[in-house]
Amino acid sequence: FSCLDYEFRHHDYPRTKMWNESRDCCSWDGVTCDLLTGHVIGLDLSCSQFGESIHPNSSLFQLDHLQTLKLDNNNFNHSSIPHNIGRLTNLRHLQLSGFEGRIPIEISYLTDLVSLDLYCSKCELDERTFEAMLKNLTNLELLSLSEVNISSRLPVNISSSSLRYVDLESTNLQGVLTESLFLLPKLETLKLGYNDLLEGVLPKIHPSNTLLELSIPHTGISGELPDSIGTLSSLNLLYLEGCQFSGSIPDSIGNLTQITELLLWGNHFTGHIPSTISKLKHLTQLVLSDNSLGGAIPHVFSNLQKLVSLDLSNNNFTGPFPSSVLNLTSLRYIDLSHNSLNGTIHSWVFSLPSLHDLKLHHNQFNRVDDEIQTNPTLETLYLSHNQLNGPFPRSLANLTSLDFLDFSSNNITGDVGINITFPRLSALFLSSCELKDFPHLLRNLKTLQFLDISNNKIRGGIPNWFSNMRWDSLEHLNVSHNFLTGHLGEFHYHNLEYFDLRFNFLQGPLPSSICNLSSLRILDLSRNNFSNSIPNCLHMMAKLTVLDLRSNSFSGILDLGNNGINDTFPAWLGTLEELQVLILKSNKFHGPISARKRFGFPQLRIFDLSHNAFNGSLPADFFRNFKAMMKNGRDKSDSRYLISNNEVYEDSVRLVIKGNDMDLERISTIDTAIDLSCNHFEGEIPKSLKDLSSLRLLNLSHNNLIGHIPMELGKLNTLEALDLSWNRLTGKIPQELTAMNFLEFLNLSQNHFGGRIPQGSQFSTFENDSYGGNLDLCGQPLSKQCGTSDSSHVPEPLEEEEEEEDESYFFSGFTWESVVIGYNFGLVVGTIMWSLMFKYRKPKWFVEFF
Known part of the structure; x- marks a missing residue:
């Protein structure tokens, strides 16, 4: 040893x-x-x-x-x-x-x-070794290969008859689920979940008094749940969620009298909840959500005295709140959301002694009982998207331990004259109600972290008492889409991370206290009447990922969107290392783009400087800073929305095609674009663009670029749209561009290209308009055949007046327009002012892109 x-x-x-x-x-x-x-x-x-x-x-x-x-x-x-x-x-x-x-x-x-x-x-684990294990290891009682990549079928013959525990979760099992494992005489636990390629139907189950756990979630198993499931008399745990089961839940489920957890959510079950569930007296967790069950919720729960969690959400249930839960003293979690339940939410619902979480949102309830006894346990209450009317329910004041309250999208008119104190409340959502004033109950809330009173009818100035509240823990404040007027006063919410005041009528300068928001990630003050200069302190906010100041009357060094400021490129924005979308379009910015050493933007995915007066060359080092665009972005399975700190900032894109608007929602991490069109850039196209391997849109049109198209651009194999029109480019169109297999939009018109048009791949789909105004080009799709010449013409220089007169040629390529429209709590899109407007007759490529 x-x-x-x-x-x-x-x-x-x-x-x-x-x-x-x-x-x-x-x-x-x-x-x-x-x-x-x-x-x-x-x-x-x-x-x-x-x-x-x-x-x-x-x-x-x-x-x-x-x-x-x-x-x-x-x-x-x-x-x-x-x-x-x-x-x-x-x-x-x-x-x-x-x-x-x-x-x-x-x-x-x-x-x-x-x-x-x-x-x-x-x-x-290759198939040969897998089969050898199950054949040779005849004494095996426990086999756990969880997360090992097996990528093969389940063997039909298994010699290990002693097996009691089998865990093959997340192993990429394939093929049809056979009955071989169900025939093991001593089997106690069978776990086959999270294998998407495991398909077929659940085989007929032979009676067993040994099987304690059957777990097959998130597989491709389909068909009806067989009646023989009821023969597993000793079963404690049944996990069949996230599969493709359909039909009714069989009545034989009531024979599983020893079961403690029954998870059938995320399938296609229809019909009613079987009444036999009332026999499952040991049940602690029942989850039937995300199916197509319907009808009234039956009175089957009164015998389930050990039930802790009940989830029937996202079904088609109708009728009143089920009264059979009244005596369930162990119940901690109820989710009946996203159904069509109606009537009154009775006081006894809040009397359940162990209840912590109650989710009744997205139903048709119209009233909360006037009398509710003090409840010291309820912490989370979701009542949004119902039909609750009138003033804020006074009876809720007795929910003394409430931490989270969502009353959004109801017809609540206010709380005047109601004294409510929630000593522990950290999140209050009252958006899309009928509020006309700032809720008075806010005066008594000392522990708020999230407050949303957006999309109401609140008018007038922000009251002094609201600005003077000392909410040291407040992180999320949304007062957008109201009718607020006057100045934004000094405030004391110095730990804010999300601040949204857009779509109001606020005016005047920004208060100096905005410079104290060092933790700010999202700031949207757009669609107001703010004026004066934008504070320079914004560049000190290193965590800022969203900044939207457009459609105001700001003056000074920075104008982000239709404010008309005349200045040079705001290079200090490069210090915002988390910035992912930057749009400075349609202003009067001028001068060259700085390529100074500090210029960063490593996370940038959308970069739009179009419709300005920038000039000078495009420095090669400039594009080498865009590290996020250098990652392969073709795989949509890796797509996710841009997020920031667990809060939602939803952006939409408005596609405009010949005057018709089309809204497309949210930005994905695979959406990457550069638009420098309609400026005065000159010089050659930098070869360094080839390194932006995830780029999907490149627009350099309407500039003064010269030289050849770099053949290296053919390496942009994810590019879907390329517009180099209205420049002074010369030479041949590189054959290497045909390697762009996803290119669906090409505009090379109004340049000085010559020679044969490349053929093959996507180039075979482009029409004459892609090449118009290049009189020395020949070959398909043009009618001019190669080998003929016409010496009677000399390419005319590109005049600015000519551009303006013929701006509509080929629908002017494509442009952007900011149409940032929505915030919701739960998902955060970390972007800075983003929008798109394409003027192109066939939007298919664009719709697929987003």
Whole structure:
């Protein structure tokens, strides 16, 4: 054992640093010896922080009498399981993790194995080794291969009849689910979930009094749930969520009298909740959400005295709140949202002694009981999107432990004369109601973190008492889409991260206190009448990801959107390293774009400087800063919305086609675009653009660019739209551009190109308009054949007047227009003022892009 001592101890691992050759190795931590022979029969080095691989000839494999080996929760430096593991023929228990690569077939030689636990998400198990395991390891009782990449079918024949526990979750199992595993006579736990390619129907289940857990969630299993499911008389846990089951839930489900957790959500079940569920007296969790169940919710819950969680959301239930939950003293969580329930929310609903969370949003309830007893347990209450009318319900004041209250999208008119104190409330949502004043109850709230009173009818100035509130914990404040007037006073919410005042009538300068918002991530003051200069302190807000100041009357160095400021490029924006979308279009910016060393924007995905007066060349180093555009963005499976700090900022895009508006919502991480059109840029197109491998839209039209199109642009294989029209470009169109397999829009018109138009791939789909005004071009789709010449013309220089007169040529390529329209709590889009407007006759490519 001395070799093993040196091998593991000289690295000073926590479990082995106390190993000492002067002491009997049987006394070492993690070592177990046979009391009679003194042979080492157990070695437990789990959680030992190993960082080295095990050498193939390690002395570990000389422990011929070893029966138990545990090496889990370590890191073996990207190494694979050594083949010599097969020499430990006396092993009964093997537990490994932290390895990578192919699992050796030699493990199937360990025929004495009783338990095999291989947890390694970067390991692969080929079909031959998998079948050999299930054939040779006849003594196996526990098999856990969770997250191992198997990528093969389940074997039809399984010789390991002793199996009690089988975990094959997240292993990329494929093919049809067979009954082979269900025939194992001693099986207690079967876990096959999170294998999308595992399909077929649930096979007929043979009666079993041993199976305790059946877990097949998030697979492609479809069809009806068989009646034979009721023969699993000892079943405790049934997880079938996120599959493709359809039809009715069988009445035989009531025979599972020992079940504690029943999860059937995310399927296509129809019909009613079976009345036999009332027999499941041990049930603690019932989740039937996200199906197509309907009708009135039956009175089946009164016997379920151990029920803790009830979720029937996202179905088609109608009628009143189910009164059969009245006596469920253990119930902590109720979610009946997204149904068509109606009537009154009775006081007894709030009397459930253990209730913590109540979600009744998106229903048709029209009243809350006037009398509610004090409830010290309820913390979360969702009542949004119902038909509640009148003043804020006074009875809710007795919910003294309330932490989260969402009353949005109801017809609540106010709370005048009502004294309500929620001592623990941290989140209050009253958006899209009928409020005409700032709610008085806000005066009593000291612990707010989230406040949304947007989309109401609040008029007049922001009251002094509101501005003077000392909400040190407030992070999210949304007062947008109201009728506020007057000046924005000094405020004291210095920990704000989300501040939205858009679509009001506020005016005057911004208060100096805005400079104290060092944690700000989203600031939207658009669509007001603010004036004076924009504070320079904004460049100190390093966490800022959204800044929208458009459609105001600001003056000074920065104007983001239709304010008409005449200034140079605001280079200080480069210090905002989290900035993802920057649009400065339609202003009077002028001068060159700075390529100074500090210029950053590593996260930028949308960059629009169109319709200004920028000039000078496009510096190659400028585009090398756009690191986020250098990642491959073609795979839509990796698409997600731009987020920032768990708050939602939803942006929409308005596509304008010949005067018709089309709204497209939100920005994805695969949406990348550069629009520098309608400026005075000159010089050649930088070759460094080729590195922006995820770029999907490039518009350099209406400038004074010269030279050839760099052949390197052909490497932009995700590009879907390219507009170089109305420049002074010359030479041939590079054949390399035909490698752009996703290109759906091309405009090279009004340049001085010559020679044959490249053919192949997407170029075969473009029509004459893509090449108009280039009189020396020939070949398809033009009628001019190559080999003929016309010496009677000389290319005319591009005049600015000519551009303006013929601005409509080919629908002017494509342009952008900011139409940022929505915020909602729950998802945050981390962007800065973004919008799109394309004037192009066939928007298919654009619609798919977004």
